[in-house]
Amino acid sequence: xxxxxxxxxxxxxxxxxxxxxxxxxxxxxxxxxxxxxxxxxxxxxxxxxxxxxxxxxxxxxxxxxxxxxxxxxxxxxxxxxxxxxxxxxxxxxxxxxxxxxxxxxxxxxxxxxxxxxxxxxxxxxxxxxxxxxxxxxxxxxxxxxxxxxxxxxxxxxxxxxxxxxxxxxxxxxxxxxxxxxxxxxxxxxxxxxxxxxxxxxxxxxxxxxxxxxxxxxxxxxxxxxxxxxxxxxxxxxxxxxxxxxxxxxxxxxxxxxxxxxxxxxxxxxxxxxxxxxxxxxxxxxxxxxxxxxxxxxxxxxxxxxxxxxxxxxxxxxxxxxxxxxxxxxxxxxxxxxxxxxxxxxxxxxxxxxxxxxxxxxxxxxxxxxxxxxxxxxxxxxx
Amino acid sequence: xxxxxxxxxxxxxxxxxxxxxxxxxxxxxxxxxxxxxxxxxxxxxxxxxxxxxxxxxxxxxxxxxxxxxxxxxxxxxxxxxxxxxxxxxxxxxxxxxxxxxxxxxxxxxxxxxxxxxxxxxxxxxxxxxxxxxxxxxxxxxxxxxxxxxxxxxxxxxxxxxxxxxxxxxxxxxxxxxxxxxxxxxxxxxxxxxxxxxxxxxxxxxxxxxxxxxxxxxxxxxxxxxxxxxxxxxxxxxxxxxxxxxxxx
Numbered sequence: 001x002x003x004x005x006x007x008x009x010x011x012x013x014x015x016x017x018x019x020x021x022x023x024x025x026x027x028x029x030x031x032x033x034x035x036x037x038x039x040x041x042x043x044x045x046x047x048x049x050x051x052x053x054x055x056x057x058x059x060x061x062x063x064x065x066x067x068x069x070x071x072x073x074x075x076x077x078x079x080x081x082x083x084x085x086x087x088x089x090x091x092x093x094x095x096x097x098x099x100x101x102x103x104x105x106x107x108x109x110x111x112x113x114x115x116x117x118x119x120x121x122x123x124x125x126x127x128x129x130x131x132x133x134x135x136x137x138x139x140x141x142x143x144x145x146x147x148x149x150x151x152x153x154x155x156x157x158x159x160x161x162x163x164x165x166x167x168x169x170x171x172x173x174x175x176x177x178x179x180x181x182x183x184x185x186x187x188x189x190x191x192x193x194x195x196x197x198x199x200x201x202x203x204x205x206x207x208x209x210x211x212x213x214x215x216x217x218x219x220x221x222x223x224x225x226x227x228x229x230x231x232x233x234x235x236x237x238x239x240x241x242x243x244x245x246x247x248x249x250x251x252x253x254x255x256x257x258x259x260x261x262x263x264x265x266x267x268x269x270x271x272x273x274x275x276x277x278x279x280x281x282x283x284x285x286x287x288x289x290x291x292x293x294x295x296x297x298x299x300x301x302x303x304x305x306x307x308x309x310x311x312x313x314x315x316x317x318x319x320x321x322x323x324x325x326x327x328x329x330x331x332x333x334x335x336x337x338x339x340x341x342x343x344x345x346x347x348x349x350x351x352x353x354x355x356x357x358x359x360x361x362x363x364x365x366x367x368x369x370x371x372x373x374x375x376x377x378x379x380x381x382x
Numbered sequence: 383x384x385x386x387x388x389x390x391x392x393x394x395x396x397x398x399x400x401x402x403x404x405x406x407x408x409x410x411x412x413x414x415x416x417x418x419x420x421x422x423x424x425x426x427x428x429x430x431x432x433x434x435x436x437x438x439x440x441x442x443x444x445x446x447x448x449x450x451x452x453x454x455x456x457x458x459x460x461x462x463x464x465x466x467x468x469x470x471x472x473x474x475x476x477x478x479x480x481x482x483x484x485x486x487x488x489x490x491x492x493x494x495x496x497x498x499x500x501x502x503x504x505x506x507x508x509x510x511x512x513x514x515x516x517x518x519x520x521x522x523x524x525x526x527x528x529x530x531x532x533x534x535x536x537x538x539x540x541x542x543x544x545x546x547x548x549x550x551x552x553x554x555x556x557x558x559x560x561x562x563x564x565x566x567x568x569x570x571x572x573x574x575x576x577x578x579x580x581x582x583x584x585x586x587x588x589x590x591x592x593x594x595x596x597x598x599x600x601x602x603x604x605x606x607x608x609x610x611x612x613x614x615x616x617x618x619x620x621x622x623x624x625x626x627x628x629x630x
Contacts, residue, residue, distance in 0.1 A: 038464060223500070226486065226498045226499065226500050226501075227493055227500075227502035227504075228485050228496065228499035228500045228502075229487065230480055230487070231488060231489060231499055233477065233479050233480060234477040234480060234485075234488055236479075237477050237478055237479055238475050238476065238477055240439070240471070240475065241471070241475040241476065241477070241541075241544075242488070243459045243460060243469075244437060244439075244460075244463055244468075244469050245463065245488060245489045245544065245548065246463035246464050246491060246494050246548065247460055247494050247499075248458070248460045248462050248494075248495075249460075251495070251496050252496055252499070255496045255611060
């Protein structure tokens with residue numbers, strides 16, 4: 001009797017790890033062999049959104065906290081990386097035609113005479129890398145502390161995160177001397193002297209991105225497997241019961257919100273590196289909601305589902321925008337309605353409902369722990 | 383020590399008002415160690431509110447609640463739990479998406495901080511304690527089952543088990559046998575008699591037969607005030623109680 005939970009755990013590990021290995025093979029072997037560098041770079045860009053979707057699986061799927069402002073953290077992560085790259089691209093030699101050489105071009109255009117103080121530390125790659133994760137996590141901590149300690153949740157929380165996304169966009173656009181404004185931070189060239197615009201660099205960055213994504217999936221898996229992961233599910237169902245079992249519920253919500261923010265920020269930084277710029281159009285309300293849709297289509301309860309959902313929606317977006325640009329928004333709307341009405345657990349739900357049972361018949365042992373409840377026969381009575 | 387008492391729980395002058403309506407009005411009662419204290423009263427008498435006040439779910443407008451001479455009214459919910467007060471809700475409040483084992487494990491009093499929960503290991507001590515409690519609440523064969531699929535009575539037992547694993551000194555139960563079959567009710571009384579060893583229990587219940595079976599002392603609430611208090615025998619024959627229960 002005491003051994004059964006263990007067995008169940010092993011059953012699940014088999015299933016999840018197998019799924020991660022298949023994804024890793026797809027990302028690291030199949031796609032690089034099958035796609036040219038232009039398309040591969042595009043997949044790399046899509047995958048940066050998968051980091052956000054992973055965060056949402058934990059925050060929204062597990063803990064039931066819907067954030068409509070994940071673009072904030074994606075954007076800040078991206079901006080932190082872009083600030084470092086921009087400073088490297090703005091050496092005095094490269095910018096000697098400016099009235100103030102040595103500062104980023106957009107600052108010069110806005111009549112700034114010196115580098116603002118908060119840009120100074122971004123000369124250091126170490127600082128920038130730490131800031132990519134630390135700044136969004138700190139912001140999430142402050143927002144979380146203010147909201148969750150006061151027991152603001154549900155729709156109210158979602159709306160407030162949306163408001164923050166709008167505020168940050170307005171701030172970035174408005175302060176163009178410090179942020180690059182609506183154009184964002186563009187014309188990024190090298191990372192420690194290594195040109196990131198070449199095909200070779202794009203290939204390397206693609207693999208770095210894929211490896212980071214797999215690492216983050218494993219990290220999320222660890223969190224979900226821990227007791228903390230089960231507490232998140234518990235507080236989604238019965239917050240009061242968790243509170244009256246001796247837990248300070250707000251702390252757990254703050255943790256998962258910060259964790260999701262940090263993941264999104266890693267994605268944002270990788271976006272900047274692969275695409276070569278960062279702009280407020282990845283920060284605001286619309287991109288934030290699109291990111292929620294990626295997660296919903298893939299399945300908000302499934303880490304791997306969210307990754308596939310992100311890839312699929314973005315691929316569809318690119319295909320449709322290339323051939324019928326005006327149709328995309330309608331397709332996106334239809335997709336969201338479809339997910340909510342027809343398959344609330346997304347692709348992962350469809351997989352578990354229709355494919356996993358058939359796989360289970362083919363491979364009797366491995367696919368057992370896919371998530372469908374197994375009811376022992378004797379419990380039906382009583 | 384003027385303010386100190388020998389009682390485990392001392393409620394004195396407790397008042398709470400919602401927009402001027404006094405749901406609980408200047409209420410005082412005491413619970414001894416190892417006592418089963420039952421609160422009865424008609425609907426709207428404020429019984430559940432009293433439990434809400436003790437466990438910190440509702441903030442008191444006035445008065446004091448002392449548990450082992452520690453003032454509870456200023457403490458947060460999770461601190462009150464850690465001080466040794468456990469609370470069962472009226473409707474079975476369990477985690478549907480988790481298994482019976484996981485439900486009990488979450489209530490195991492270790493790793494209650496964020497990082498404690500991350501580092502929590504399901505070791506032999508945890509498994510043994512969960513097995514022991516599961517045996518006690520008649521769910522030993524259901525440990526791997528999702529709690530959603532339990533019957534109503536089994537859900538009530540599971541929540542009682544989740545409290546037992548916390549090992550609280552004061553256990554508060556809100557209508558533990560409501561909606562149960564006769565058979566389940568009998569087993570619940572048996573369970574309650576087993577678990578009251580070394581702890582005090584504060585119960586809200588409507589079922590008079592059940593109250594008679596378990597109560598050491600009964601408090602009758604009516605419109606937020608105490609109408610009568612004492613043994614079940616005394617309360618039953620109190621003309622004021624008879625009037626409230628039968629007169630309207």
